[in-house]
Amino acid sequence: MPISSSILENGTKGANMGVVVVMVPLPAQGHLNQFLHLSRLIAAHGIPVHYVGAATHIRQATHRVHGWDPLAVPNLHFHQLPIPHFQSPPPNPDASTKFPTQLMPLFSATSHLRHPFTALIRNLSVDKKRVVVIADSLMGWVVQDVPSLQNAELYRFRCISAFTIYSFHWERAGKPEIRPEAGVLNCLPSPEGCFIPEFAEFVKTQRAFWDGISGDILNSCREIEALFIDLLGEESKSGSQWAIGPLNPVFLTDSINNRHKSLEWLDRQEKDSVLFVSFGSTTSLSNEQITELGAGLDESGQKFIWVVRDGDRGDVFDGEARRAELAEGYEERVRGRGLILREWAPQLEILGHPSVGGFMSHCGWNSCMESISMGVPIAAWPMHSDQPRNATLVTEVLKMGISLVDWARRDEVVGRREIGEGVKKLIASADGEEMRRRAAELKELIAVGGGCDELESFVAHITR
Incomplete structure (x- = not known):
């Protein structure tokens, strides 16, 4: 998605309104990357954006991002939060499942981010009109205290396709009758082999913390999956949903320096x-x-x-x-x-x-x-x-x-x-x-x- 000149010219809008945005990604590459791209797009409107995580994961996100330099964005700030030591085993290429079980100790350790994160947003909220927290759908337990702040709003970011999210909802609902144009749902691949029980329990734990959110954000757009964006929106408890993808740059600048x-x-x-x-x-x-x-x-x-x-x-x-x-x-x-x-x-x-x-x-x-x-x-x-x-x-x-x-x-x-x-x-x-x-x-x-x-x-x- 290009950053238009009009956005850059009016880039003080968010700062003048006393609004600050805080990003809370799950510390896995596909999630870190999407949140960093989203940070770029929002910061381009002049809104201060604070990207939070453990030091190693901020380094990972900024080191691997493609198409732009996150350290050159003036409104983008990084906050290193403490996380306890966790075992980081190597992946097992011969495992019976391809799910990355080696990441589960890390996912479990993210629960310890709750209190340092809450302290951060309380500090940010002191002189701000509004603190907007955009959190990964799998980081609910980290942001559970946000609704207790009077000038804070919580938005859930969904890092997967609307089609996939809705397909799992539809199955959990017992596969109710669907519109003819959504007939592909009758030919879904089996959920068997997609996850391990430990991760399924982790996901279930996060769902408990999303009551009272202000809306959902999707990395998608209507050109790609309009039908399933609409179907998902009909099920949204918040009633508000924004499909703002692709988050990655769609126009690339080819630099002659440091080309791979x-x-x-x-x-x-x-x-x-x-x-x-x-x-x-x-x-x-x-x-x-x-x-x-x-x-x-x-x-x-x-x-x-x-x-x-x-x-x-x-x-x-x-x-x-x-x-x-x-x-x-x-x-x-x-x-x-x-x-x-x-x-x-x-x-x-x-x-x-x-x-x-x-x-x-x-x-x-x-x-x-x-x-x-x-x-x-x-x-x-x-x-x-x-x-x-x-x-x-x-x-x-x-x-x-x-x-x-x-x-x-x-x-x-x-x-x-x-x-x-x-x-x-x-x-x-x-x-x-x-x-x-x-x-x-x-x-x-x-x-x-x-x-x-x-x-x-x-x-x-x-x-x-």
Whole structure:
């Protein structure tokens, strides 16, 4: 979403109104990133924004953000809150579930943020007309004291798609009769394998703290999922909802300084010829699956950039990450046609490069929104959580991707032939070209619309 010159010219609006916004993300990469992008958009209106979290997670968020420099935004302030030491085990690539169980000790430790956070907002509220707290839906226990402050308002931020949120609500309600246009809900992937019992209990705990909120915020827009935004709005207890995505920049400035090597490699490739392969910040593939994936990419005959890295620990700066081994001589064999990256990659810039014609993705909502806003179709390979539902939205509703792996076969190792055929379909077939056309249409619709109007509506509401 671009920051318009009119916003910048009128940027003192929030400051003059005595309004301050406080951001409370769940300390997992996909959540940290969305909150940081949202902070940028609100700070552009001249409203002071305070982004809170443990020191290591603020460092993680600012170090990995794409497309802009958070340290150069004058209205954006970072507050390091104390969090007790927690065990940060490495991910287990051979676990029976792909859910990142290694993050659960961190999620549990966030309960200790409640009191230092409350002290912070009480201090901020002393000389302010209004303190606006925007908190992750999974951080309810941290912000439970906000309603007790007379000049504070609490808004819940939903980090996943409206389609996925509504689908889980619909199932919990016993699958009541639905409108014909929402018929895709009758073909949802099973919730089995999405979560572990400990996380389901964590989610249930957070739900208890959301009574009396002032509204919900979604990282989505009507161009992407209008029907499900409306359905979700009908169920909103607060009665107020703003769909203000994509939060990530949709227009990228290509700097010649400090360009990542992947972008220089992409400069030498033809338009729409490269597949980008990345499974996000929480996925750890087994050695056997990595071998099959590598062979499938090789046998497809297509060009690719492949990010080969393990899922995050609770503290991404603590300890050495596992280095997955590729087949002997693999990197030499694919040199010139394939680029292997072991470090954190600038995903948004890669997806925004004209040489990229497809994205093999786990379908985390961050990755989906970035791919949609950059106009890149997806080969969907969901791993856990909301990802299977997001994959359904991409392939069955938006029609801008293929299902690479059937969720019902999630426990199987996906073979090289199946992977190779999927890659060729996305990059080098008439079907793939149609998906690129559809993705490009969505990109254009979002570029001229998106959630800009609803962002303006939300800013007007909190500065009223």
